Amino acid sequence: MSTPAQGAALRVAVLISGRGSNLQALIDAIADGQLAADIVAVICNHSDAPGVERAEAAGLATYVAVRRDFASRAAHDEAMLRIAQEHGADLVVLAGFDRILSPAWTQAFPNRMINVHPSLLPAFAGGINPKPQADALAAGVKIAGCTVHIVTDDVDGGPIVAQAAVPVLPDDTVDTLANRILAQEHRLLPLVVQWFAEGCVRLENGRIVVPGVVPARWWSEV
């Protein structure tokens, strides 16, 4: 899945809607030599998102595509898709993107789109930060976390690539829990993108297998 051409770095398009801290984690991992990828485009659907500044500060090709500037939801979706395609993306990363994309995306990037979600899926699927974390807190779970999964047309239901767990502490607020989870997202997302860069993410019988990766080394910071 998503192996770059021999010797070429993985070309990644990142979609964001807000703060962009996961985008920053990818930028930093590339700068640190931990991630062999090129971010070829950053696409944001909100003009005032702080993540846009991060992308521009890093000198990345940055596009703001706001829904109201397009005649329809489909036209908006299509314009963003064209940007990712024109930049020759091998992999699309949804890093805090707050819209559900059309099936045209999953057709254009089959098994080549990933999303980071702030819960241990399949629990607390479907919401946007901070709802999944708030729901986990309200449910009284003792372990929470984040998931990086393949994007399919089943929202938050695609094959799980990796997860990281954190404890829920007795005095947690939504913010403290979300921040603890976010720190794990920043660790997990660059790692998963690196697996794609190495071409070692395989889909077997609907489940993701990453040969040679031992979950115990990365799954938890508890």
Ligand code: GAR
């Ligand atoms: C992250 O916590 C991410 O998991 C979540 O939005 C936040 C974005 O933060 N994504 C979702 O809720 C998707 N359902 P960031 O903009 O700082 O990366």
